[in-house]
Amino acid sequence: MDVFDVIRTRRSIRRFTDKPVEDEKLHTILEAVRHSPSWANFQCCRFVVVRDPSVKEKISELSYVENFFSPLGYKANPAKKGIAEAPVVIVACADPKQSGTLWDQPYYMTDVGIASQTLMLAARALGLGTVFVGVFEEEKIRSLLKVPSNIRIVGLFPLGYPAEEKTGASPRKPLSESVFYESWE
Numbered sequence: 001m002d003v004f005d006v007i008r009t010r011r012s013i014r015r016f017t018d019k020p021v022e023d024e025k026l027h028t029i030l031e032a033v034r035h036s037p038s039w040a041n042f043q044c045c046r047f048v049v050v051r052d053p054s055v056k057e058k059i060s061e062l063s064y065v066e067n068f069f070s071p072l073g074y075k076a077n078p079a080k081k082g083i084a085e086a087p088v089v090i091v092a093c094a095d096p097k098q099s100g101t102l103w104d105q106p107y108y109m110t111d112v113g114i115a116s117q118t119l120m121l122a123a124r125a126l127g128l129g130t131v132f133v134g135v136f137e138e139e140k141i142r143s144l145l146k147v148p149s150n151i152r153i154v155g156l157f158p159l160g161y162p163a164e165e166k167t168g169a170s171p172r173k174p175l176s177e178s179v180f181y182e183s184w185e
């Protein structure tokens with residue numbers, strides 16, 4: 001698959017088989033993530049790799065924020081089960097002080113976002129699946145994983161071999177709705 005095929009065919013995967021993720025593949029993904037660009041190359045991102053089933057189970061239980069999903073029609077985070085069943089959960093964190101803020105825009109979120117896309121594309125290229133999970137109880141996961149108070153936890157990435165087949169691209173707005181040439185109008 002070339003890079004465009006990987007981009008086009010990546011989908012959020014929320015169900016996983018129990019086939020373990022090979023150490024080499026995990027390392028390849030983390031190594032790809034390491035190459036992601038960041039604000040002034042300060043490299044604010046940090047990752048906690050969790051394989052312990054009991055810890056993954058607890059993270060899964062914490063993948064909610066009170067009343068967040070009910071207006072969307074979900075009782076729980078759609079990724080909840082997948083977090084517990086994936087052989088690996090990567091917890092993406094950042095040290096905001098090691099990134100920039102300009103015009104009220106905190107670029108550590110951008111740094112983690114870029115690293116996250118690298119992670120998801122690298123996983124896809126290796127035949128693995130994952131999903132960006134952004135809804136969780138940050139403080140409870142912080143104490144579970146002993147993440148220092150100056151570090152933000154930005155995303156959870158259950159990682160494993162897909163147990164669901166997703167064919168076709170996700171629905172997206174046409175370019176005509178999102179791209180303007182020369183000026184906004």
Ligand SMILES: Cc1cc2nc3c(=O)[nH]c(=O)nc-3n(C[C@H](O)[C@H](O)[C@H](O)COP(=O)(O)O)c2cc1C
Nearest residue numbers: 010011012013014077078079131132133134135170
């Ligand atoms: C910042 C961010 C947070 C997300 N949080 C969640 C989440 O908490 N639970 C979940 O099941 N999916 C989550 N998603 C996945 C999106 O729902 C998914 O990317 C979107 O529906 C498009 O589907 P696709 O990834 O298959 O193209 C998140 C995605 C992003 C980018």
